[in-house]
Ligand SMILES: Nc1ncnc2c1ncn2[C@@H]1O[C@H](COP(=O)(O)OP(=O)(O)O)[C@@H](O)[C@H]1O
């Protein structure tokens with residue numbers, strides 16, 4: 059069976075006109091083969107549900123929060139199904155569990171481990187479009203569990219792998235660009251990208267894709283495209299087998315980072331092992347661990363309250379942000395980091411280099427200087443087409 063999975067993000071379903079436009083596009087695809095559609099919650103619905111839970115309770119039960127958040131995707135799936143039927147397309151909506159998605163892990167960070175294809179197949183063979191609520195699966199106890207912010211991409215990739223389908227991610231940008239188009243005006247589009255670079259970009263702030271979705275696709279060797287929800291342009295094809303380009307491919311950033319600092323007696327290893335253990339127990343992701351008069355590490359600002367509760371005596375250096383070079387062979391050309399530091403110096407931006415691997419170099423900057431920091435690196439690495447600074451690296 060020739061099947062296409064199309065995923066539409068919340069930004070592409072925010073208004074009723076957008077929902078109807080998506081329905082018309084799905085109708086065209088249904089004319090040429092079987093279609094599974096994965097949807098996210100409309101607009102900022104998930105943020106509003108998170109805020110509602112927090113305003114009722116300072117420490118809401120996480121399993122109940124998952125049930126609450128899942129309603130955003132359920133509503134979007136039902137509404138798109140209503141729109142599809144209104145344009146004459148047979149369609150049915152399903153929650154993640156109904157669509158056969160199963161996950162392990164804790165509430166808020168489920169990891170898909172199994173997909174039962176039967177429930178969706180039963181409708182596809184009856185010529186129906188199946189609209190699946192993304193971002194959710196049946197957890198270990200059978201209750202609904204969410205897959206982490208941005209997790210609808212992972213629902214789409216997991217369904218595509220299980221059904222042997224092609225996968226198209228539709229969003230509010232026309233593909234992956236060399237920097238966030240909301241920060242740099244019209245950065246060039248990357249027509250193709252290897253999955254490892256895309257995963258690093260996702261992890262270091264290019265929220266256009268969920269990093270786990272990219273890793274899942276790479277692990278199963280499936281290609282997918284990221285395209286504008288209007289269907290215009292060819293977008294970016296992410297492949298598992300393209301050779302990574304040597305050098306800097308893109309600049310990414312995360313604006314809401316907190317730097318956690320822990321001072322305690324003991325060696326780096328003793329303190330780091332304890333601190334990372336405690337943070338892992340609270341499912342707090344940690345990056346850029348450094349040691350200078352104590353241990354410091356970067357965590358999402360949204361986890362700051364939990365981290366301080368779990369680590370009495372720790373303190374936060376707030377209002378920081380990270381900006382990263384993403385590419386390949388970055389350590390093989392150590393001059394690249396020096397070049398980045400020179401760009402900061404020349405533009406009066408205070409930055410420290412906090413982690414450096416072959417594929418990503420991350421700098422910590424003051425949040426107020428983030429747009430300038432992104433622009434400085436974007437220019438320095440010739441992503442604007444001027445390669446003169448790079449010639450010396
Ligand atoms: N390198 C990049 N290329 C394209 N978009 C990017 C990049 N980095 C960040 N983005 C941002 O990702 C956004 C799309 O992600 P998101 O808002 O989560 O979409 P969706 O609702 O479709 O999932 C874009 O609007 C853009 O601002």
Ligand SMILES: N[C@@H](CC(=O)OP(=O)(O)O)C(=O)O
Nearest residue numbers: 067068098104207208209210
């Ligand atoms: N609605 C969820 C899941 C998701 O994937 O959203 P989007 O595809 O709009 O990034 C979130 O906001 O995290």
